[in-house]
């Protein structure tokens with residue numbers, strides 16, 4: 001199975017959240033990587049979103065800030081903003097998911113948003129699709145350590161698993177621009193399924209650039225929603241679009 005030569009080959013300049021991810025550099029010798037303390041506002045948001053699974057979320061952040069950085073999944077500059085910009089930014093999708101549903105996360109990387117959501121919603125099944133071997137190995141270690149039984153990991157590109165994955169919701173963050181993201185995500189959607197794509201401020205521009213791609217992929221008109229308003233310092237911008245049901249044949 002082919003693997004992107006470099007993450008940034010797949011994650012092109014058009015992706016909005018690239019800047020959030022920082023440079024995937026390894027920490028300097030002797031660098032201390034400590035999970036950041038939650039601010040009062042973050043603590044409130046984390047309690048609201050993770051409830052009695054907050055300790056698991058802290059364990060995940062501990063992994064992100066130690067082995068996640070050591071393995072180059074995120075840059076060390078992300079440590080102070082690991083809660084706000086990454087984990088909470090993703091977890092705000094959790095209340096939008098329906099009990100018993102299946103979510104496929106395309107290009108999970110360090111588990112964002114897939115793993116953050118799987119911690120918050122043990123009543124939902126998650127399929128994390130990620131082509132890079134070292135990322136999948138790291139994810140597998142974390143899933144085992146956290147004892148999550150609602151996560152399936154698939155090492156593949158999204159376009160390679162259209163025959164085996166059928167989800168009620170497909171998520172993605174910082175994978176590529178909408179125009180290229182639609183052909184990767186829509187084929188994984190069940191009838192009436194919904195895309196929830198975390199985007200930055202360029203969401204509306206990306207929708208405009210995608211032109212007729214939404215209708216071409218049999219999607220209803222997309223909406224841009226701010227999730228986590230009042231809860232997060234900076235709410236998450238999510239592009240949502242539901243697949244038009246096939247209707248009676």
Ligand SMILES: C[S@@+](CC[C@H](N)C(=O)[O-])C[C@H]1O[C@@H](n2cnc3c(N)ncnc32)[C@H](O)[C@@H]1O
Nearest residue numbers: 010011107108109112131132157158173174175
């Ligand atoms: C910049 S990272 C973002 C990771 C994570 N979603 C986040 O927000 O931190 C982009 C990820 O998408 C993955 N990726 C790139 N092309 C892909 C494809 N066609 N199918 C699935 N994953 C892909 C890369 O391997 C990489 O892990």
